[in-house]
Amino acid sequence: xxxxxxxxxxxxxxxxxxxxxxxxxxxxxxxxxxxxxxxxxxxxxxxxxxxxxxxxxxxxxxxxxxxxxxxxxxxxxxxxxxxxxxxxxxxxxxxxxxxxxxxxxxxxxxxxxxxxxxxxxxxxxxxxxxxxxxxxxxxxxxxxxxxxxxxxxxxxxxxxxxxxxxxxxxxxxxxxxxxxxxxxxxxxxxxxxxxxxxxxxxxxxxxxxxxxxxxxxxxxxxxxxxxxxxxxxxxxxxxxxxxxxxxxxxxxxxxxxxxxxxxxxxxxxxxxxxxxxxxxxxxxxxxxxxxxxxxxxxxxxxxxxxxxxxxxxxxxxxxxxxxxxxxxxxxxxxxxxxxxxxxxxxxxxxxxxxxxxxxxxxxxxxxxxxxxxxxxxxxxxxxxxxx
Numbered sequence: 001x002x003x004x005x006x007x008x009x010x011x012x013x014x015x016x017x018x019x020x021x022x023x024x025x026x027x028x029x030x031x032x033x034x035x036x037x038x039x040x041x042x043x044x045x046x047x048x049x050x051x052x053x054x055x056x057x058x059x060x061x062x063x064x065x066x067x068x069x070x071x072x073x074x075x076x077x078x079x080x081x082x083x084x085x086x087x088x089x090x091x092x093x094x095x096x097x098x099x100x101x102x103x104x105x106x107x108x109x110x111x112x113x114x115x116x117x118x119x120x121x122x123x124x125x126x127x128x129x130x131x132x133x134x135x136x137x138x139x140x141x142x143x144x145x146x147x148x149x150x151x152x153x154x155x156x157x158x159x160x161x162x163x164x165x166x167x168x169x170x171x172x173x174x175x176x177x178x179x180x181x182x183x184x185x186x187x188x189x190x191x192x193x194x195x196x197x198x199x200x201x202x203x204x205x206x207x208x209x210x211x212x213x214x215x216x217x218x219x220x221x222x223x224x225x226x227x228x229x230x231x232x233x234x235x236x237x238x239x240x241x242x243x244x245x246x247x248x249x250x251x252x253x254x255x256x257x258x259x260x261x262x263x264x265x266x267x268x269x270x271x272x273x274x275x276x277x278x279x280x281x282x283x284x285x286x287x288x289x290x291x292x293x294x295x296x297x298x299x300x301x302x303x304x305x306x307x308x309x310x311x312x313x314x315x316x317x318x319x320x321x322x323x324x325x326x327x328x329x330x331x332x333x334x335x336x337x338x339x340x341x342x343x344x345x346x347x348x349x350x351x352x353x354x355x356x357x358x359x360x361x362x363x364x365x366x367x368x369x370x371x372x373x374x375x376x377x378x379x380x381x382x383x384x385x386x387x
Contacts (some may be wrong), residue, residue, distance in 0.1 A: 011064075047080070051075040053301035054304075058112055058113060068086075075139075115134065121134075143178045145195070146192065155191075193223070195227065205365070209235075210234040211236065212235055214228060215329065217286065218290065224286050228286065238262070238265065242266065250264070270321055270325075285335075287336060289339065291347050294341075295342055296377045312344050312346050315342070316350060319351045323336075327360075338355070338366075352382050356384070361386055367382075
């Protein structure tokens with residue numbers, strides 16, 4: 001009876017979810033509308049949905065509840081009723097590594113193909129190891145913090161007191177289990193930022209100097225700007241985004257971080273912004289471009305499940321257009337930092353090829369930041385110098 005209730009709760013939420021909102025935001029609203037669901041009901045519905053979406057399009061000919069059981073087996077190390085009921089022969093193998101679990105599933109269901117999980121492998125950027133990347137979809141990414149170096153030990157002491165498992169990645173980076181309740185564990189957010197490990201690593205390419213004037217042109221809520229300021233506190237900064245509400249979030253984060261001096265503009269980079277920017281010339285431009293987000297689908301597997309391949313061309317065209325428009329505001333000899341959280345070549349290498357062919361730029365370096373081996377996002381970054 002309890003299994004039937006769990007399954008019905010999963011199916012009802014699944015039927016109402018259309019992929020438009022991020023799943024966590026949908027669930028927040030959904031659970032408020034279904035107050036009869038207790039904490040256990042909410043927890044199992046959430047787990048089953050995330051597991052199910054992580055399976056992508058694999059075993060699509062099988063019934064949905066068997067697919068759910070396979071997905072839940074691959075994604076978790078604790079038992080569930082769907083695993084016990086639909087995969088009793090595998091329920092004692094939950095603690096095996098993901099690679100071994102995949103082999104067991106393939107033995108039981110020969111039609112299981114790892115490439116069906118992410119059916120876009122032909123479009124991957126160079127340097128991404130396909131097998132490792134595909135397996136990573138069944139591993140929950142970590143929650144990464146960027147902390148002030150002189151505060152790290154106090155953070156470790158506080159987390160140890162709360163018995164939270166924490167890994168020290170560097171003198172500024174900590175990894176916590178995903179889902180850690182930071183607002184309860186670390187209520188004072190002045191000394192840390194939530195930022196994925198790969199996103200933190202993009203800062204190695206910035207190389208700012210004191211008093212240089214930088215433009216974060218797709219700033220969103222300011223993650224890259226905060227990283228830039230942390231690397232060089234004396235940098236001067238213009239932040240812009242097409243979404244005014246994102247810049248409101250940026251203001252809050254800057255205020256919490258103690259950053260007071262910066263300029264801010266609401267700009268649509270697909271339009272002519274000469275009236276707003278005609279007097280500007282920058283020593284560095286960070287273009288954290290709008291993209292498919294495919295390098296973050298380990299965190300948001302619902303996006304993997306609902307993604308349509310034609311959108312890659314849409315984002316590629318958008319990125320080329322924005323890149324072409326912002327280069328004119330860069331000083332000669334200075335750097336354009338192009339970043340995506342995409343794994344698709346059309347959004348990465350092909351955009352760089354376009355910019356090199358059409359703009360007075362030379363390529364200094366580019367690479368995929370392969371976070372899938374570190375329970376982190378996968379990103380792409382290129383550093384281009386204006387000639």
